[in-house]
Amino acid sequence: MTAKGSTSPDLLLMLDRSRPRSLRVQIEAELRRAIRAGRLQPGSALPSTRALAVDLGVTRGVVVDAYDQLTAEGYLLSRPGSGTVVSPATARPASSPPTVPADAGVDVDFYAGESDLDGFPRSAWARATRTALQTMPTSELAYGHVQGIPSLRHELADYLGRVRGVDAAPEHILVGHGFNHVFGLVSRVLRDSGRTIFAVEDPGYDRARAGLESLGIAYRGVDVDDNGLVVDQLRATGARVVVVTPAHQHPTGVVLTPERRHELVDWAQSVDGYVIEDDYDAEYRYDRRPVGAVQGLAPDRVIHAGTTSKALAPGVRLGWLVLPPALVDRVADHRRTTDGSTSGILQATFASFLGNGDLDRHLRRMRRVYRQRRDGLVAALARWLPELTPSGAAAGLHVLVRLPPQADESEVVDRTLAAGVRVYPLAQYRPPHGRPLPPALVLGYGSVTPQQSDHGVRVLATTLEEALRTRSGRR
Ligand SMILES: Cc1ncc(COP(=O)(O)O)c(C=O)c1O
Missing domain, CATH: 3.90.1150.10 (Aspartate Aminotransferase, domain 1)
Known part of the structure; x- marks a missing residue:
C-alpha cells in the first residue's frame, strides 16, 4: 500500500485486516520494523497523518496514535510545523549485527x-563430524548401545568430573536426546519403583512438569527462597523424588546453598528417594565462582542430568544421565523397550568435539x-x-x-x-x-x-x- 499526498513522501506499509492485531498496533510494528531494518533512515520524513490515514483506509486518529506511541518510544520526532521524522537516535552502528525477528510481528x-543460534560453532562441528566418520568403528553404525557409545561416555565422564565436579563413571552414564528425553526415561523407572509422588520447584521449569503430567505422575510444588528449594517444605509433601536446578534455579537464578544441598541429600536418604539434578546452563556464569554439581555429594542419591541445548544449541538434541549404580540397569532396560539408542554418528561427533577441547x-x-x-x-x-x-x-x-x-x-x-x-x-x-x-x-x-x-x-x-x-x- 502506498501513501501519497501533495507534500507527503511515499511509504509502503502492509496491513493485514484478517489478523486479530489492531490496525494501530500493525502500523506501529511495520514502522518499527522499517526503521530498524534501515528502510526508513534517521532524519527521513514520514507522510502526514492525514495522507497516511487516507492511503491505508483508516481513521486519522489511528495513525496519530501510532505516531504518538513511536514518538514516546524514541523512534520518531515530531517537529511542530515540519511534520514527523525518524529520530536521528535510531541510527545503527555500521557493524551492528542483523536483527532476526523470532516470528512474524515480533521484533x-x-x-x-x-541460546545464540548464530554462535553455533559450525566449522568446528563439521570438523568433528569428519573426524567421527573417519575414525568411528564400523560397529558403531549398527543399532547402538542403549547407554551410548563408549567413547562419548568416557569423554563425558572426564568432562563432567573436571568441569562440574560430578562423580561419573562411564558405565553409569546414559546418553539420550536432551534433558527432556532422559528425564522422561528415569521418571518412569522411578514411578514404576513405587515412588509415585514427585516434587518440583515453585517457580520451576514448565516442561519438566509437562513431562510428569504426560506420564501420569503426581507432583507437588515446593517454594524457592533466596537459598534455593525450601527443603523443610519438601519433607512435608510425601514426595520421594524431587527435580531441582541447583546451579542456577530456573527461573529465579538462585544458587542452592551448601547447607540446603546437604539437607537435600539427607532428605533423599531418609525417604529412600532421589534428587534429579537438572544442570541445564551451569556452564554460563559471569560474576560468581562456579558451583559444583550436587551429585558429587551423594552419587547414590542424585541423578545428574545434562544437555547440549544451552552449551551448543537445542537442535543438537543430546543429553545424558549420570545414574546411581542401583538404577543403571533399570533405566537401560526401559530404554531398550523404547527408542533403543541415540544416533552413533551424532555421539561420535560430540565425543570428538569434547575430546579435542572444542567445547571448552x-x-x-x-x-x-x-x-x-x-x-x-x-x-x-x-x-x-x-x-x-x-x-x-x-x-x-x-x-x-x-x-x-x-x-x-x-x-x-x-x-x-x-x-x-x-x-x-x-x-x-x-x-x-x-x-x-x-x-x-x-x-x-x-x-x-x-x-x-x-x-x-x-x-x-x-x-x-x-x-x-x-x-x-x-x-
Ligand atoms: C530448566 C531447563 N532444563 C533443561 C532444558 C533443556 O532441555 P532439552 O535438553 O530437552 O532441550 C532447558 C531448556 O530451556 C531448561 O530451561
Whole structure:
C-alpha cells in the first residue's frame, strides 16, 4: 500500500485486516520494523497523518496514535510545523549485527529457552563430524548401545568430573536426546519403583512438569527462597523424588546453598528417594565462582542430568544421565523397550568435539557473548525501568524482573506483545495451587543482542506504564 499526498513522501506499509492485531498496533510494528531494518533512515520524513490515514483506509486518529506511541518510544520526532521524522537516535552502528525477528510481528523475543543460534560453532562441528566418520568403528553404525557409545561416555565422564565436579563413571552414564528425553526415561523407572509422588520447584521449569503430567505422575510444588528449594517444605509433601536446578534455579537464578544441598541429600536418604539434578546452563556464569554439581555429594542419591541445548544449541538434541549404580540397569532396560539408542554418528561427533577441547573453546567464546548480552539487558533495564531490579543475572541466560505489585503480569505481557515484543510471565513457571507471588517477568537474553534488548525494554517500559495507568484509572 502506498501513501501519497501533495507534500507527503511515499511509504509502503502492509496491513493485514484478517489478523486479530489492531490496525494501530500493525502500523506501529511495520514502522518499527522499517526503521530498524534501515528502510526508513534517521532524519527521513514520514507522510502526514492525514495522507497516511487516507492511503491505508483508516481513521486519522489511528495513525496519530501510532505516531504518538513511536514518538514516546524514541523512534520518531515530531517537529511542530515540519511534520514527523525518524529520530536521528535510531541510527545503527555500521557493524551492528542483523536483527532476526523470532516470528512474524515480533521484533524481540525474550524467550528463556533460546541460546545464540548464530554462535553455533559450525566449522568446528563439521570438523568433528569428519573426524567421527573417519575414525568411528564400523560397529558403531549398527543399532547402538542403549547407554551410548563408549567413547562419548568416557569423554563425558572426564568432562563432567573436571568441569562440574560430578562423580561419573562411564558405565553409569546414559546418553539420550536432551534433558527432556532422559528425564522422561528415569521418571518412569522411578514411578514404576513405587515412588509415585514427585516434587518440583515453585517457580520451576514448565516442561519438566509437562513431562510428569504426560506420564501420569503426581507432583507437588515446593517454594524457592533466596537459598534455593525450601527443603523443610519438601519433607512435608510425601514426595520421594524431587527435580531441582541447583546451579542456577530456573527461573529465579538462585544458587542452592551448601547447607540446603546437604539437607537435600539427607532428605533423599531418609525417604529412600532421589534428587534429579537438572544442570541445564551451569556452564554460563559471569560474576560468581562456579558451583559444583550436587551429585558429587551423594552419587547414590542424585541423578545428574545434562544437555547440549544451552552449551551448543537445542537442535543438537543430546543429553545424558549420570545414574546411581542401583538404577543403571533399570533405566537401560526401559530404554531398550523404547527408542533403543541415540544416533552413533551424532555421539561420535560430540565425543570428538569434547575430546579435542572444542567445547571448552566454544564455551569460553560464548561466555563473552552472553556476558555482553546480559550486560546489555541489565543496562537497558537500568535505563528504561530503573525502578525494577533484575535478579539471577550472575549466571545463565535469563533474568527475573519483579514488577510493581499492582501490575498484572498477563496484561503487561499482552500489551507488550501487541507492541512487537514478547516477554514471559512468571505464572508460566508455576505449578497449580502455589502461594501468591509478586508479579514478575522472565527475560531470556541468549538470542537477544544489546540493541534488541534496548528496544525491547524501551517498549516494555512504555507498555508497563500504560498498563499501570489504566489500572489506577479503573480503581
Ligand atoms: C530448566 C531447563 N532444563 C533443561 C532444558 C533443556 O532441555 P532439552 O535438553 O530437552 O532441550 C532447558 C531448556 O530451556 C531448561 O530451561
